[in-house]
Amino acid sequence: MPDAKVKIALELNGDAVEVAFAPHKTLLEVLREDLGLTGTKHGCELGECGTCTVLLDATPVLSCLVLGLACAGRRVKTVEGMAAGGTLHPLQEAFAELGAAQCGYCTPAFLLAAEALLASSPRPTRDAIKQALSGNLCRCTGYIKIYEAVELAAARMRGEDAKPAPETLYGVR
Amino acid sequence: MASGKKPSGLRVVGKAHRKVDATAKVTGVTRFADDLFLPRMLFAKLLRSPHPHARILSIDPSRAASVPGVKAVLTGKDLPIPFGILPVSQDEHALALDKVRFVGDPVAAVAATTEEAATQALDLIAVEYEVLRAFPDALDAVEHPEPAIHDYADAGNIHKLIDLEFGDVEAALAQADIVREDLFFFEGSTHLPMEQHAAVADWSADGKLTLWSATQTPHYVHRALAKVLELSPARIRVIACPNGGGFGGKSDPFSHEIVVAKLAMITGRPVKTTLTREEVFYCHRGRHPTLMWVKTGVKRDGAITGMHFKSLLDGGGYGSYGVASTYYTGALQTVTYHVPRYRFQGARAFTNKPPCGPKRGHGTPQPRFALEVHLDKIAEQLGMDPAELRLKHLVPPNSLTANWLRIGTMGLGPCIEKVIRGSGWKQRFKQLPYGKGIGLACSSYITGAGLPIYWNAMPHSGVQLKCDRGGGVTVFCGSTEIGQGSDSILATIVAEVLGLDPFDIAVVTGDTDLTPVDLGSYSSRVTLMTGNAAIQAAERARDVIALHAGKKLDAPLERVTFAAGRVFDVQDPERGLTFAEAVQLAEAAEGTIGTVGSYTPAPSAGKYRGAGVGPSPAYSYSACVAEVDVDPATGIVRVPKIWIAHDVGRAINAATVMGQIEGSVYMGLGEALMEEMAYRGNRNVVHKIPSLLEYKSPTTLEMCDVVTYVVEDPDPNGPFGAKECGQGPLLPVPPAVANAVYDAVGVRIDEVPITPEKVFKALRRKEKGEAGRFGPTAFPDIAWPEPTRVPPPWEGGDGRAVESGKGRQQAAGSARR
Numbered sequence: 003m004p005d006a007k008v009k010i011a012l013e014l015n016g017d018a019v020e021v022a023f024a025p026h027k028t029l030l031e032v033l034r035e036d037l038g039l040t041g042t043k044h045g046c047e048l049g050e051c052g053t054c055t056v057l058l059d060a061t062p063v064l065s066c067l068v069l070g071l072a073c074a075g076r077r078v079k080t081v082e083g084m085a086a087g088g089t090l091h092p093l094q095e096a097f098a099e100l101g102a103a104q105c106g107y108c109t110p111a112f113l114l115a116a117e118a119l120l121a122s123s124p125r126p127t128r129d130a131i132k133q134a135l136s137g138n139l140c141r142c143t144g145y146i147k148i149y150e151a152v153e154l155a156a157a158r159m160r161g162e163d164a165k166p167a168p169e170t171l172y173g174v175r
Numbered sequence: 176m177a178s179g180k181k182p183s184g185l186r187v188v189g190k191a192h193r194k195v196d197a198t199a200k201v202t203g204v205t206r207f208a209d210d211l212f213l214p215r216m217l218f219a220k221l222l223r224s225p226h227p228h229a230r231i232l233s234i235d236p237s238r239a240a241s242v243p244g245v246k247a248v249l250t251g252k253d254l255p256i257p258f259g260i261l262p263v264s265q266d267e268h269a270l271a272l273d274k275v276r277f278v279g280d281p282v283a284a285v286a287a288t289t290e291e292a293a294t295q296a297l298d299l300i301a302v303e304y305e306v307l308r309a310f311p312d313a314l315d316a317v318e319h320p321e322p323a324i325h326d327y328a329d330a331g332n333i334h335k336l337i338d339l340e341f342g343d344v345e346a347a348l349a350q351a352d353i354v355r356e357d358l359f360f361f362e363g364s365t366h367l368p369m370e371q372h373a374a375v376a377d378w379s380a381d382g383k384l385t386l387w388s389a390t391q392t393p394h395y396v397h398r399a400l401a402k403v404l405e406l407s408p409a410r411i412r413v414i415a416c417p418n419g420g421g422f423g424g425k426s427d428p429f430s431h432e433i434v435v436a437k438l439a440m441i442t443g444r445p446v447k448t449t450l451t452r453e454e455v456f457y458c459h460r461g462r463h464p465t466l467m468w469v470k471t472g473v474k475r476d477g478a479i480t481g482m483h484f485k486s487l488l489d490g491g492g493y494g495s496y497g498v499a500s501t502y503y504t505g506a507l508q509t510v511t512y513h514v515p516r517y518r519f520q521g522a523r524a525f526t527n528k529p530p531c532g533p534k535r536g537h538g539t540p541q542p543r544f545a546l547e548v549h550l551d552k553i554a555e556q557l558g559m560d561p562a563e564l565r566l567k568h569l570v571p572p573n574s575l576t577a578n579w580l581r582i583g584t585m586g587l588g589p590c591i592e593k594v595i596r597g598s599g600w601k602q603r604f605k606q607l608p609y610g611k612g613i614g615l616a617c618s619s620y621i622t623g624a625g626l627p628i629y630w631n632a633m634p635h636s637g638v639q640l641k642c643d644r645g646g647g648v649t650v651f652c653g654s655t656e657i658g659q660g661s662d663s664i665l666a667t668i669v670a671e672v673l674g675l676d677p678f679d680i681a682v683v684t685g686d687t688d689l690t691p692v693d694l695g696s697y698s699s700r701v702t703l704m705t706g707n708a709a710i711q712a713a714e715r716a717r718d719v720i721a722l723h724a725g726k727k728l729d730a731p732l733e734r735v736t737f738a739a740g741r742v743f744d745v746q747d748p749e750r751g752l753t754f755a756e757a758v759q760l761a762e763a764a765e766g767t768i769g770t771v772g773s774y775t776p777a778p779s780a781g782k783y784r785g786a787g788v789g790p791s792p793a794y795s796y797s798a799c800v801a802e803v804d805v806d807p808a809t810g811i812v813r814v815p816k817i818w819i820a821h822d823v824g825r826a827i828n829a830a831t832v833m834g835q836i837e838g839s840v841y842m843g844l845g846e847a848l849m850e851e852m853a854y855r856g857n858r859n860v861v862h863k864i865p866s867l868l869e870y871k872s873p874t875t876l877e878m879c880d881v882v883t884y885v886v887e888d889p890d891p892n893g894p895f896g897a898k899e900c901g902q903g904p905l906l907p908v909p910p911a912v913a914n915a916v917y918d919a920v921g922v923r924i925d926e927v928p929i930t931p932e933k934v935f936k937a938l939r940r941k942e943k944g945e946a947g948r949f950g951p952t953a954f955p956d957i958a959w960p961e962p963t964r965v966p967p968p969w970e971g972g973d974g975r976a977v978e979s980g981k982g983r984q985q986a987a988g989s990a991r992r
Contacts, residue, residue: 041203
């Protein structure tokens with residue numbers, strides 16, 4: 003027999019929500035199956051690929067390794083919570099502008115991991131970006147457009163009027 | 176075919192555009208197959224074989240059916256009709272009928288109200304197996320014809336044998352100043368898309384089936400469903416969801432797609448399955464492990480007199496694309512440097528592992544690795560700079576090769592020059608301190624296969640265009656967005672022709688009910704083929720709109736111009752209409768404005784059996800320099816930087832081209848250094864650890880810096896001159912790394928991945944005075960068939976074989992080396 007559902011309250015993308023689910027479910031499953039937020043993806047469900055990254059109390063976590071029950075009373079942010087009032091987050095804007103999202107499957111996780119980085123480190127070095135994103139796999143981009151997008155967004159979030167370098171978009175001609 | 180517009184006239188094409196689906200992807204709105212949840216949906220799970228090779232003696236699913244929540248159980252007898260991507264390899268069953276051929280081969284399936292119930296039910300299906308001798312690799316399969324994995328192979332467990340000869344190669348080698356032989360091995364690797372395969376089927380009471388799937392080839396899934404389910408294709412709708420990465424791994428029709436369809440038909444409810452990551456490793460269809468032998472004769476100046484190439488592919492348990500893959504290991508050796516005489520012998524073995532198929536580069540990265548390292552050795556033997564050797568002997572543009580491939584534009588020369596200059600090659604090659612090295616390699620790839628999988632005279636790509644009286648345009652095309660940007664290509668090209676913004680164009684793709692056929696996202700065909708079809712459809716729309724706008728403006732047709740959302744007289748640009756007004760005029764006069772376009776490649780020059788693989792409307796070219804740091808104490812190779820130049824003909828969307836090139840370099844780097852489908856070495860043939868953790872792929876910490884040069888030399892066959900860029904730039908990376916390792920520490924690693932263990936062993940051998948090399952030492956004796964002999968164009972041939980092989984079963988008297 004399936005376990006009886008449990009109910010928790012949490013802050014999800016800024017809203018107070020309540021959700022009931024079978025107690026063995028992971029945060030990943032609760033988000034996708036019980037809250038209908040399919041923007042959070044999965045690549046292994048074993049904590050190996052980083053694809054299911056969300057922010058739990060502003061810290062990146064692998065939602066496939068967090069029990070839904072452990073999120074009672076906590077703050078969860080998913081990709082659906084990044085844009086504000088129809089305006090993309092600067093990271094989303096930069097990812098779209100540079101083609102840092104190719105297939106787009108790992109993108110929500112990269113965006114959230116990068117958001118957490120920029121929250122603590124508004125001017126990260128390339129190496130710091132690599133370290134912060136080293137737990138997230140991407141098979142499309144070779145990560146390069148992702149680094150460049152994080153740098154572009156970081157500059158804009160610092161108030162700079164930043165534009166992508168021509169060789170970023172066109173290569174060396 | 177419309178093409179070749181002057182670059183100065185282009186307003187949209189060639190710029191860096193945000194992709195039309197970019198916002199959906201960065202907001203998590205894109206619906207991948209597993210994101211679909213339908214009312215009353217059931218979940219399906221597959222029972223998979225625990226044995227690599229076994230006969231199924233009995234299956235008893237009765238206990239599974241009694242698990243609460245289970246709605247249906249299927250076994251092989253419920254789906255007895257075979258299928259497969261190639262017409263010559265219809266050797267798969269949705270669920271094994273009487274035999275399993277690899278650990279993970281699907282045997283039975285369950286649909287239940289929850290995944291948990293379905294999983295629980297699988298454990299209750301009783302299968303009795305008679306275990307057969309298993310074949311862990313191609314050498315074993317070549318040596319042992321029995322027990323045969325399949326009953327239709329060319330010989331024993333050798334699935335396919337090919338022998339093609341273009342001119343007398345032995346005589347050509349006799350004229351050479353130097354003849355060199357080398358052996359290489361390219362380990363198998365897998366696509367590893369971040370998205371696990373998923374499919375959802377729905378059956379309606381009026382007898383219609385809908386399948387949503389993570390597939391690169393909805394057209395071929397459509398065909399397979401019709402065949403296996405014995406339904407009219409008219410009653411089947413296949414919708415390709417955006418793929419969360421494909422790389423060739425979602426190009427076959429799969430067991431799980433057919434199974435959910437059948438389960439939906441039986442239960443009358445939607446059925447979904449999402450494979451676990453472990454199951455994705457069993458689906459595989461990735462790079463064939465390939466053993467290669469190459470013998471080349473060269474003159475003192477490096478000119479090739481003749482080349483003889485042999486390959487042995489480890490195919491895994493089923494045919495998949497394998498016959499094509501085998502041909503591809505021999506097809507493109509001739510398209511980079513002039514090879515006046517050429518012989519290719521290829522064999523593919525069945526083994527008891529997940530089937531191999533097309534992974535990015537399909538059958539060509541392996542021989543390209545061999546050829547480019549082989550040439551590096553030849554250059555050293557001749558005392559020539561490897562860049563100079565290549566530059567001196569490039570295939571001329573607009574020429575035919577020995578194996579009758581038609582070369583159009585050929586930008587390899589500029590590519591080599593760019594990476595040589597950018598990397599400081601002349602100051603660094605052979606001049607860096609011990610442990611640091613630099614290596615060069617080049618490559619070429621097809622821009623779409625010249626022939627379809629099912630030979631017919633119909634177009635490879637079709638586009639329909641609908642012009643709305645509000646000024647919007649919708650483009651319908653069967654192409655499949657797998658992250659490469661194919662939806663944006665359609666929008667960009669239609670916008671260019673009609674003078675609109677790409678975001679004015681609505682794009683409907685990958686839906687067999689709504690869109691005309693495009694054969695699929697494989698063989699780097701999509702930009703060229705859908706692009707040409709889109710140009711034709713858009714130009715037809717432009718013509719009809721221009722006719723009526725011209726009347727209104729009182730301007731002759733040739734002066735009616737489309738730009739910036741307006742239609743105007745180019746001699747008096749103030750006099751014009753909005754695009755919407757122009758559409759309304761045309762619609763009032765002609766009725767609904769809809770047009771079609773289609774594209775079929777020109778016939779190939781080669782007419783011999785086997786000439787179907789290799790021809791392409793255009794070949795892309797790449798050159799790569801890799802820089803390495805090798806630690807002689809550990810053998811660890813690090814690649815700090817790669818310079819890559821790619822001849823793309825013309826970039827349609829510059830940003831997308833950059834992404835494809837960088838992504839190709841990344842995947843090539845993974846294959847060069849770490850990626851391998853590793854199996855336990857005994858006859859259990861179990862994948863070592865089918866997981867993202869243990870299948871090593873580059874993270875941000877291993878990925879190198881990349882300097883990208885985009886070379887544009889518009890090809891008349893491409894839309895606005897475009898050639899491919901999604902696969903070709905992968906090819907030169909593994910050989911460039913191998914050549915750089917030699918420059919760094921003086922040992923030859925003649926196989927990939929170039930792991931620390933292999934480098935270390937080669938260094939130890941060198942210290943002991945042995946050959947400083949790691950790689951294969953022999954190519955097995957194979958009873959090749961009589962060669963199909965085709966004279967090269969310069970020897971008076973007409974593309975036909977003069978002396979056809981006497982049949983594949985009749986092997987030549989003795990095995991040849």
